[in-house]
Amino acid sequence: MAKAKGVRIIVTLECTECRSNPDKRSPGVSRYTSTKNRRNTTARLELKKFCTHCNKHTVHKEIK
Numbered sequence: 001m002a003k004a005k006g007v008r009i010i011v012t013l014e015c016t017e018c019r020s021n022p023d024k025r026s027p028g029v030s031r032y033t034s035t036k037n038r039r040n041t042t043a044r045l046e047l048k049k050f051c052t053h054c055n056k057h058t059v060h061k062e063i064k
């Protein structure tokens with residue numbers, strides 16, 4: 001492993017619409033993993049990703 005000071009950490013992104021939309025085509029929640037720089041990105045990470053459950057691009061938010 002590289003120098004472990006933990007500036008870049010692995011985060012899990014989860015579809016925000018899967019949680020609020022009951023009419024989606026299949027059950028489950030879309031999840032992606034990514035990394036972020038903790039020093040530059042202190043807030044929760046948000047990315048637009050394709051959700052296979054909603055069948056469209058949605059905002060995926062960092063979860064803990």
Ligand SMILES: [Zn+2]
Nearest residue numbers: 015018051054
């Ligand atoms: Zn979704």
